[in-house]
Amino acid sequence: MKEIFFTPSDVIEYLFCPRFTYFMEVLKIPQQEQTREKVLIGRSLHKKKQKENTTYLRKRLSIKEKIVNAYLISPRYHIKGIVDELLFTKNNQAIIIDYKFAEYKEYLYDTYRTQLAMYGLCVRDIYQREIKRGFIVFTRSSNKMVEVSLSEEDYHHVLHIIHNMLKIIEFEYFPPVKKNQNKCIDCTYQKICV
C-alpha cells in the first residue's frame, strides 16, 4: 500500500468519523462542494495573513534555515502535506510552524497536535532531524503563538490512526456508526450512511 498518502485533513475527517475514510477512499464519494468552498475561502485568508508573519521567530530561536510552504511526503508513514514553515535550528533540531485562521480559546484541539505530529513524522523521515515541538499561530488572536511539545506518544498515536485508516481501505472495512450520533445531524454523508 505504498501509494496511499493521507493529509492532515484526511486524518481530521477520520477522527470526526471513520466512515469518512470509507466513503471517500473506498467508495470515492466526495464531500459536498459547499464544504470545500468554505475551506478554500479560509485557506485564501490564511495565506494572506501568513505573508505578513514569516520572520518573527528568528529573533527568539536560534534558526539557521527556514523553508516556507514546505512540501512533505513520506511513503514510509503514508503522509503528505504542506507545512507553513519548517525551521532548522543551529543544534540540528527542526521546528514546525502552522498558522490557523482562528482565535485562541485557551486550549488546543487534539487535531492541532495530531496535525503537527503528522508533519513531525515526515520531517523525521525526510530530514532525519529530531523534532520535539511546533508552534500554532492564531491569526485571529493577534498572531498569538502557542508552543506544542511533541512526544513519542503523540507520534505513536498518529501511526495508530494511519494504520486504522489503511485497514479501512485495504479490507474495504465499513466502520460502525459513531456512538456520539450528534455528529450525524450535520454530516455531509447522512443521506447515504445506513
Ligand code: SF4
Ligand atoms: S452520518 Fe454519522 S456515522 Fe455516517 S458518516 Fe456521518 S457522522 Fe459518520
